[in-house]
Amino acid sequence: MAAGFTIRASLFHTPAPDTLEHRELQLVTVDETGRIESVVPDDPGHDRTVPVGVDIDLGPDTVLLPGLIDTHIHAPQWPQLATGLDLALEDWLFAHTFPLEARYVDVAFAERVWESMVPSLLAAGTTTAVYHASIHEPATTALAAACHRHGQRAFVGRVAMDHPEGTPEWYRDADAATAVERSARSVDAITALTGRAGLVRPIITPRFIPACTDAALAGLGELSAATGTLVQTHCSESDWEHGHVLERHEMTDAASLDRFGLVGDHTVLAHATHLTDADRTRLVERGAGVAHCPLSNAYFANAVFPARASIDAGLRVGLGTDIAGGADGAVLAQCGHAVTSSRLLDSGVDVSRDPVGRGVPGSRIDIVTAFWMATAGGADLLGLPVGLLAPGRRFDAIAVDLDGLGIWDEVDDAALVFEKIVRQADHSSIRRVWVDGVDVTPASTARRTASGTGSD
């Protein structure tokens, strides 16, 4: 448990999708429970002396940002991050991904992966992660325990998948009843773990409709209702997935998930690239939202998720790396990818078409909106009081060293500095990480920072 403390720092955050707030030299006070108590300007007439009561002074060359929220990660795919990205989704799943996920029957292997992944993600600034684990209960519980151990805020879901055609026989739940029972036991096991209250929570995780029988989907919907546990799944990711559900259930993916009780307040639907307007309205009414995974979508979604239109329609939208469908585990990098893909949606891609009608004008977002998705938007999607450096929020934050980010006083105002941070900062720029008021800076970062050579 952290004691209360005060940090002096300049900060950036994004209270709304198009609003960047920059506050120079603030005193951020965090109470003993990890809640931000106050954020007030340091005496503007101050000299550079650290005022009485300041426990941590970040200095003029380091800024504080809200911690980053990754709303969609496949934890067992960590070892295949950045590979296999020349394949179609179905091939990628059956030739690479399912064989890898099947290995997690071996808890020792799982433990090795989690011990690599969780600190690496913290070092990249991911203070909250929403994980799909594997079908295995012990490996899933071990993942939740690793999050507790390293202090990462997380939702951890055992993956339910029992469809005899949509899954390989060597990697599936035996039948619908087994799928639901194992998910229920996993919810209980994660809830029972010792650790900081509320930090690591279970989440009910049917993989996606093509991998689940109707009986399993119905049972998982009932489990969510009975236990009040959140739900995550994939929805209308690609033409293939979208078409599968239309053919099998004669309705859209979102509509079908909804009738099984799998679309509720703060449900996380990954990708959702091919939503109809009616789907979107339905999700807004339910309070569900989308984990937008821009880089992964370029590879597997057959189109670009319309982030601008979705946010404007009131849909909850967070950002996801979709490890390992996305080739980059850093949420900050995904902010850049989100802007890039929105620009290509805006302009279109095929030069042989007339400019009018080539793209979807009005689709572009900028880096502020992307960062909002990665922080306050993701927090709203998940119903977590994080994502902003404001009183009442839990203190999930990162300290970013500006040295090495190419700041030039001659040309950069605060907005340009912010753009450089989001586009250029990486694990080597992130100096400290806090979750729920606790300093959880990974040992590797602490070592690098202490040596003072990491910002080259």
Added chain:
Amino acid sequence: MAAGFTIRASLFHTPAPDTLEHRELQLVTVDETGRIESVVPDDPGHDRTVPVGVDIDLGPDTVLLPGLIDTHIHAPQWPQLATGLDLALEDWLFAHTFPLEARYVDVAFAERVWESMVPSLLAAGTTTAVYHASIHEPATTALAAACHRHGQRAFVGRVAMDHPEGTPEWYRDADAATAVERSARSVDAITALTGRAGLVRPIITPRFIPACTDAALAGLGELSAATGTLVQTHCSESDWEHGHVLERHEMTDAASLDRFGLVGDHTVLAHATHLTDADRTRLVERGAGVAHCPLSNAYFANAVFPARASIDAGLRVGLGTDIAGGADGAVLAQCGHAVTSSRLLDSGVDVSRDPVGRGVPGSRIDIVTAFWMATAGGADLLGLPVGLLAPGRRFDAIAVDLDGLGIWDEVDDAALVFEKIVRQADHSSIRRVWVDGVDVTPASTARRTASGTGSD
């Protein structure tokens, strides 16, 4: 001048657009001029003892790659890297870029920027850079001198731009005659610099047709013919630029540049997104090629350059960061962006369209083709004997530490390791850099490497 030496290392390179070659533990011998003399397998029965005659043993966890070739950089835009990317090209130029470039009348400012930029690019593995400088002769000569000083292979071009409508009056050559004279003097000044023979060369650089009068374009074409100096410029980057030339010259950009004598063997045309089939045929016949800048294109080109079709048509294609139109100065990162944008061209972006006809099927490239563009393809574009680790080539190479790139022996074969290197390695993974046989590892990299903390 380097003495001859032998390196023991495993290596990867791409001799053809779709060919990845992996060679475990080779002895690479470089002669005293910097030319690769031989690449032969180390005795396969060897123990881990370093054989007699090996000067540098990279060990099992570091691999050798060809140095990266950035075929399109605007050097004076270095201070604005990663900013302003929510604007249209014309606004970006006039509101941000031209005012910044105009500052380089101040040579002291220019020197500060070059001293930041050249070592940073070397640290990111850019062993060859093709620079647009500014209109200023002293700043341009200083850039060439900085490349000599730090040992980076480069083409450096003073930017010619004299059009009274296409340029601001506070940042242009006074008239066509002045533009040509200043370019001629800059060619001479760069050629006269003391330094390693052939390392840094001038390149004639009309900015693009919208910024140049016909008289300047004609004069620069004559200058190229008279001096045998290569040419670079922009060509058909966006709808706006493409349309400007069609309207002004009643022919395409490529055709118009050609009639001015500005399209020849190894001419570097940046972007070339909107080429017609006839343009492409013309460029292939001339031996000219394209600096493909995938990330920049997503922001400013209104479409995706068809890399696959262009390579298949026999067009020379290299990769460019287009600093600062592209938000990332690392060529390896551009490899990822090239694959990503090719996938979006292949699939299309607008979900409201039918999958058939949404994109341009057959457009996708993979990471091998992207890396080929960044090395052997770029070398072919420029007519330089680099880009491969093969006898007869100059030794331009980087040593990449595999530690921290997430290699898992359980799942990774050589091709997957290569994909992880290209997608995940950054300045913190690059341990040593050689150009023309000379170790030019920047001091910052050497410091980090010596401390042993950079690979976390």
